[in-house]
Amino acid sequence: MFEKLEKQTLSGRVYTQLQRLITGGEWKIGSRIPREADLMEQLGVSRNTLREAIRGLVQVGLLETRQGDGTFVTASSELSAILNKRMSRSSVIEALELQHALDREAAALACLRRTDEELERMEHYSKLCRETLDGPDHDAYKDADWNLHVTIMKASRNRLLLDLYESLFEKLQISILFNRFIPGTRYDVGHPALISAIRDRDPERAMQAVDDYIMHFKAPHLEADDPANSPRNGE
Amino acid sequence: MFEKLEKQTLSGRVYTQLQRLITGGEWKIGSRIPREADLMEQLGVSRNTLREAIRGLVQVGLLETRQGDGTFVTASSELSAILNKRMSRSSVIEALELQHALDREAAALACLRRTDEELERMEHYSKLCRETLDGPDHDAYKDADWNLHVTIMKASRNRLLLDLYESLFEKLQISILFNRFIPGTRYDVGHPALISAIRDRDPERAMQAVDDYIMHFKAPHLEADDPANSPRNGE
DNA sequence: GCTCATTTGTTCGTATGTATG
DNA sequence: TCATACATACGAACAAATGAG
Numbered sequence: 001m002f003e004k005l006e007k008q009t010l011s012g013r014v015y016t017q018l019q020r021l022i023t024g025g026e027w028k029i030g031s032r033i034p035r036e037a038d039l040m041e042q043l044g045v046s047r048n049t050l051r052e053a054i055r056g057l058v059q060v061g062l063l064e065t066r067q068g069d070g071t072f073v074t075a076s077s078e079l080s081a082i083l084n085k086r087m088s089r090s091s092v093i094e095a096l097e098l099q100h101a102l103d104r105e106a107a108a109l110a111c112l113r114r115t116d117e118e119l120e121r122m123e124h125y126s127k128l129c130r131e132t133l134d135g136p137d138h139d140a141y142k143d144a145d146w147n148l149h150v151t152i153m154k155a156s157r158n159r160l161l162l163d164l165y166e167s168l169f170e171k172l173q174i175s176i177l178f179n180r181f182i183p184g185t186r187y188d189v190g191h192p193a194l195i196s197a198i199r200d201r202d203p204e205r206a207m208q209a210v211d212d213y214i215m216h217f218k219a220p221h222l223e224a225d226d227p228a229n230s231p232r233n234g235e
Numbered sequence: 236m237f238e239k240l241e242k243q244t245l246s247g248r249v250y251t252q253l254q255r256l257i258t259g260g261e262w263k264i265g266s267r268i269p270r271e272a273d274l275m276e277q278l279g280v281s282r283n284t285l286r287e288a289i290r291g292l293v294q295v296g297l298l299e300t301r302q303g304d305g306t307f308v309t310a311s312s313e314l315s316a317i318l319n320k321r322m323s324r325s326s327v328i329e330a331l332e333l334q335h336a337l338d339r340e341a342a343a344l345a346c347l348r349r350t351d352e353e354l355e356r357m358e359h360y361s362k363l364c365r366e367t368l369d370g371p372d373h374d375a376y377k378d379a380d381w382n383l384h385v386t387i388m389k390a391s392r393n394r395l396l397l398d399l400y401e402s403l404f405e406k407l408q409i410s411i412l413f414n415r416f417i418p419g420t421r422y423d424v425g426h427p428a429l430i431s432a433i434r435d436r437d438p439e440r441a442m443q444a445v446d447d448y449i450m451h452f453k454a455p456h457l458e459a460d461d462p463a464n465s466p467r468n469g470e
Numbered sequence: 471g472c473t474c475a476t477t478t479g480t481t482c483g484t485a486t487g488t489a490t491g
Numbered sequence: 492t493c494a495t496a497c498a499t500a501c502g503a504a505c506a507a508a509t510g511a512g
Contacts, residue, residue, distance in 0.1 A: 068497055071498080097396065101341075302508045
């Protein structure tokens, strides 16, 4: 949309380099990064310049410093760090409604743009969901479910949608939404219908399937919480 | 959920203070903030400490420094700053598809939750749109259009949706989407249909109206940017 | 083009606070 | 108690960019 032809300051370039190490996965989340003295030497910058860059990463939420201990990685991308801050202040219903919006759009676009290879992967993860649903390993189900959603996002060929989705919901957040439900519930409601619609490239049916499973998850919360919904919700 | 009452670092506290001045509107967007020397004195901190705070705000995107000139306010909230960064790397089509997702959800929710007072405001802005559409003052139209969208978002009673929408699209960004179109085009396509549906509390028709006007704006870009499916924004 | 004051950018030196063992 | 490793903070100096005259 825009072009960026900024002239970067030295501490800005250091910030970018460090950020790349984090988003690139070379510095894992939770790990301690090298001490200031070492980074100064490796980067060839002074103490203050390095500290300005680190302070920037701390404020964005990618790093956390503990005096007398070290500096640690706390998140992997600017987007997810800031969005997590915001998400922590919102209700489950609000989050579900946002997920509804993104899932619908992605499902419709995936119908138009998906490849056969992507369809195969969706079916693979859907199968995995069914297999792990009643098993003892809840994390395995959440992984499969998450991967299914992400695969659909990717098939929409919209990086913006995907980035936002991954930053907003993360495996961890998704599982929070799910943890409120009692075991035995059919969590995979709508998966088969959704994938079938994507296979047939039928956006209408795909969106209907999304409506169904979101409403299924939303219903319990509408009874308990009621901050913002006066009338009953449709059909 | 507990807040973080950890002891903040000095530069962290300065960061927060400066941020409040920005989000609180005391430092307007585009204006130049006091020089470092003055801020040092007012805040009672050393230059390095102050600079670490300022650098943090620069990296988040709230400030911009120009050597030899000064430091300027560039955004009013962390969310919009980070999101703007991300939006600048995305195509118009991607942005429109995201707007589609959010508009649809908000329209459907607004049908269920809107008050009569909100409906009046929608009709007011819609009327304003019609009146200013063919006038000389393009900004007046964009203002009215933006206000209409925001009113619908507010009527959805979902603060998360609203915050995201405002941060993502801002008056300025919206106008960029529109500036590509030649004057004379019917920009208010779908407004009457949308509001009519919200008045009748009919989600299906409301979403259909959103589909219509988004498609109307999207069509020209699908021709130009043809294979809307090329994964772009690498970096 | 040049000078000059202004403002941010960068570096160094030094001292202090804090966690770990 | 002590030593060590690390981040925190301050002050002073010089470099580089900008804008005005």
